[in-house]
Amino acid sequence: MVESNNPTEGESIVFAGHDQHKDAQVDVDALSGGSRVDDQLLDFVRQQEAGAHDLGHTFWTSLSQEIGGIRQLLEDTAEVETPPELSPDPSDLHHQSSFLFHGNDFDLEHPSDLHCSHLIRFYFSNVHPLCMILHKPTARLYLESSRSSPSQATTESARRGLDALRHAVYFAAVTSMSRAGCMQYLGAAKDSLVMRYMRSCEAALSRADFLNSVEIATLQALVIYVTAIRSHRSNRSGWSLIGLVVRLAHSLNLHRDGDGRAFSPFDAEMRRRLWWHIIVLDIRAAEDRATEPMIYDGSFNTSMPHNLNDSDFDPSSGSLPKAKIGTTDMTFSLICMDVSNTFLVVNYVPPRKQRILSIPQQEDIIKGCTGRIDSIYLAGSVASDPKTWVVSTIGQLLILRLWLVVQYPLQSVRLNKQYFPSGLGLRTATLYLALRESLETSEYSTGHRWFFQTYVPWHALAVALVALCKQTKGPLVEQAWSVIDQGFEKWGGRMADSQGGMLWRPIKSLMRKARAARETHLESLNRPPQLSVSPAPLTDGVDIGLPRLSLEPHGSNTLDPFLIGNFESIHPTIFPCAEVDALNTPGNDPLFTEFADNSTNWDENWNEFLLDAGTFSVDPPFEI
Template identity: 30%
Template sequence: MASSSSGKPPRVLACVLCQNRKIKCDRRTPCSNCIKANVACTPSTPAPARKRRRPNQDLQQRLARCEELLSEYATAKPPAPSSVGSPSQDDSWKPLGKLIVDDGGVKFIDSFLWATIHSELSAMREILEDEETVDDPCTPADSQTSDLDAGLILSDTSNTDLEELHPQPAHVFRLWQIFIERVNPLTKVIHVPTVQPLLVEAAASRAKIPKNAEALLFSIYLMATVALTEDECLERFGCTKDVVYTRFSKGCRSALMRIGILRNYDLVVLQALVLYLFSLPGHYDRHAAWILNGVTVRIAQKMGLHRDGEFLGLSPFETEMRRRIWWQIILLDAMYALMSGLGHSLLPRSWDTKPPLNLNDSDLYPTMTTIQPKDSPTDMIFRLICCELSATMVDTPDIHTVIMQNEMGVDNPEPEKIERATRRIDELDKNLMEILTKYSDPSMGPVHVLAAETGQIMIAKLRELVCPIRSQPEWGTEILTPQDNLFKLSLTAGEQNLRMYQIPQTRGFFLWFMMSHFQIEVFIYMVGQLSTRTSGQLVERAWRVVELIYQYHTELFDLSIKAHMASAIFTIRAWNVREKVLRDTACSPLETPDYIARLLSILPPEEARHTRTSEAPSATDLSVSHATPAQPSTELPWDQMLGFVDANSIDWSDIFAASAAPQPQPNYGAYSTVFGGNSINWM
């Protein structure tokens, strides 16, 4: 009746057969398709009229609220700038931010506007879902998936079979034990009682292990391998350390890639990423490692780790674990920034995450409702020392400024900055002593011994670095120029490394960790200086360092690595000079040290030829040569040879060719990047 009253012919629907087959129906009775199929043509019936929904009043109100917030944001005036010269802005008015759970991951928003909008959109989504709407037009933008993955950061391992990379069940527990003894006391980013069941399950059956836990397991295997010696690796696993490292590194990277670390965030993945970054020194380009750690900082920031869990209403257990991870990330970021020749790293402008508490893992459990630090020694001691050192570096930029001025030989260093830096180091010394007095007991294990030695060595190192050149005890005798001071800095860096190596209580546990911070660039610089520096107490100390470095770092005898080859050439060249000087002044013949004899036996003939020096350097050898624009020098100046940060980035073939001729002294201004960061080993 409605059709006839409206004057429109009734709509003819496709038959049932055509609808089911999804083919075009000619709408005849019977239709041609049914005739061909020799079946009855049954007309379809129209679907019941859809009940028109009334506008949802709650939804409209929330949309209006979003529009109101966006309008406020568009018309808001920017905050007034802080006064000139003010060290920081007053951030007390800023909201604490908000943690949100989206698409199975945790994200942090510190914008009040967007935190509120996200809440409104989430509520709107729930309204629509309650009305059984399939499509979701209100998904927040930050929860939408992306085609990006970590291929920009980690090498592509998408075709890797992870099952083949896992260790044998018997090896799982060996690696876990090594990790607990040698790695966990230094990192403390995992909770051992919580993670241990994963290891048990991994040894029994890996089928049910979540992807994020698998990445964490590979990072544990990897770090345990790093902590092994070459002989231990051969004895326990029947493979060289390099082979095992490559295997577990590939497994860790593959697991992280498959998770999609740029869009899926949780604490387990972050723990795996932090441990992976810990494994990179000596195995990976330090500049790339610093950039990768920058991604880690951003992931941690996105998860809100830069805001203390107490302010975010998190449980005591999660709050404490987030603190441990955040402070370890800060330390890693500082370490890689300094190793890359940079100063202070770019951390979030404001963060309030408190340092971790003095607690053993056994004092922590996920269901705890309150938490109190212990007043007695715990296995957190090394981390507490490192956190105090990190805080000093972050809050006192004057220290780095003074160090740079001293290295560059500034004639008039700023006395007020020197005073502030010295005062802050005194305060740091006091704080470290308080921590060690309250929480350290050498009888409780090697990590307590390491913590005490680290505190003492770092204070001594900082005091020396901020001491102006004219205040050095050798000023006027062995230190006459900034170049002389740089030589002393390279020497003391080696001596401090060796002091850490030689702690007897820690050698079987943490020597791997201390040796991983060895910087061959500084060592090569020092050895190169010994070709022209032939006498004095600093020279004698330097030669003792050279011998011990070759004793500990036996990898330097692997001359297939170009930096090791450069080290060998400069060492032999310096020894030739020293041998002639001592032969001319000594009555008895000079005995060739074992490391020199070994280097001479393995140096290729062509490279050995470059190390021969017929006579001691003359006065002209000690002068600084400069190339003029009209006639460039054909010799490679020292500031090009050794003024670098990454040994792997140097074209060593040019250096080898230039090493045959006497070399001038360096332009000391080129070395600020070498020592400005690398001389501070923040552990």
């Protein structure tokens, strides 16, 4: 949430960039001192954004050079008579946005003061750590204020944006609560509460005219809504709204902030948080349907947020403190942002006639991301902290996801040689699926389970099934089948467009082929076909480069320690080698001795799945 710098009495200190939307006024007399011209230009740039977001501050900088310098630009601007602003009728503000959300059809749902306090508490406990786009101290100050108190907004547009933000918080809070929690604290069934607050949030967004609003608070409300709606809808509505969010962010120039020097330290940091969370949402939406993200590498220059707690800065901060080493309020979000940025790099397919990154280059990039997670975001963490375990487990899952993208790209590919040893893909996919289930069932992730359940591991599942069509024996195979049999139907119910969607049909086809291969193998051993067998621990063969993450700090563990590693290990993580060397040669690793068949054309099998899934490119397969 972004705030203005110098609020006068009675004005809000809750939003970021709120002062940007006032009428642009430049005091040229105050700029007569040449030493202050550069600083004043930055203020001028910020004020101009209210009417020219699409141009950005780089336009004003270049224009000033063309007409004879900064001072000339400011003087000429002051001489131009500013036409009076035409204020639309407040009753018509939402008309242009009502075709998406029907603001006239539903009254805003205002909870009682007691219920409001519960919703705010659950939001900052269950949602805020995963969606760090608000500044908790100032956001709470506004949210906990009485609705009957004088408005803190200076314009009707700002007030409606604030109102949309309030209702987005309510909706996300209900989304994050358990069914028992909804009944205990709010006195109603979760399904009815979700529907009530979802419609109220949509009505508030419509009344804020979110399609045309230049209020940061309105975009924050829409982003929170989209983050929450993923838990309730598997159709394309959430996926489509991400594209709208990206466009609206572009209209506010969130992607062109650079190092943020055009804004106050507080405003710049909150704009960074909002933009980078949008990147994470865009990539997740693309993964849901195996499509390309709208945001691509090189299309933005906004720096990543700092590793700071909300309490480390406020709207009055003249500068931000130095970014911290170790866990902070931003740790989870920064891990997601860093991995998302890495994904944009390693998964980017350039225009034809340009070569993609080689596998060694992709490996180096992933290793760098893993190193940052270890040495910056999780430095000094202890295994006994449940919150740290949840964050670190998510980090490991995201790194495994990157390795899967390298080993089994989402585009058609023709390998020049067998690069990875047979079995490594199955090991990576099995580890991902097992760790994913461990996270969802852990008591430590209860408050965040609503968020984790939106991660459907279809890519890892498809990789595992492609491998299991050929690999029918060995401890790794048994481990893979155990995890798949436990989660297959559940994952299908959560897939994009449900089990009738584009991706699930070819996955079901792979499942039939893999089961047939398994049954044939079991029959050859005179064993009756079975759903799964007890998981066998994996030996410590090829190590997949991961952060030094821990098992659950308490209780018994169902996963082999070699799968996950140990936070307290004094040895650094070993990454997969760029070449298939002695360590990674299937014949030298007992994990792979059962299926060391280098003649298997793995990329052809994977390309067949991509063709069935509709993600196969019409261009010729690229070579590595």
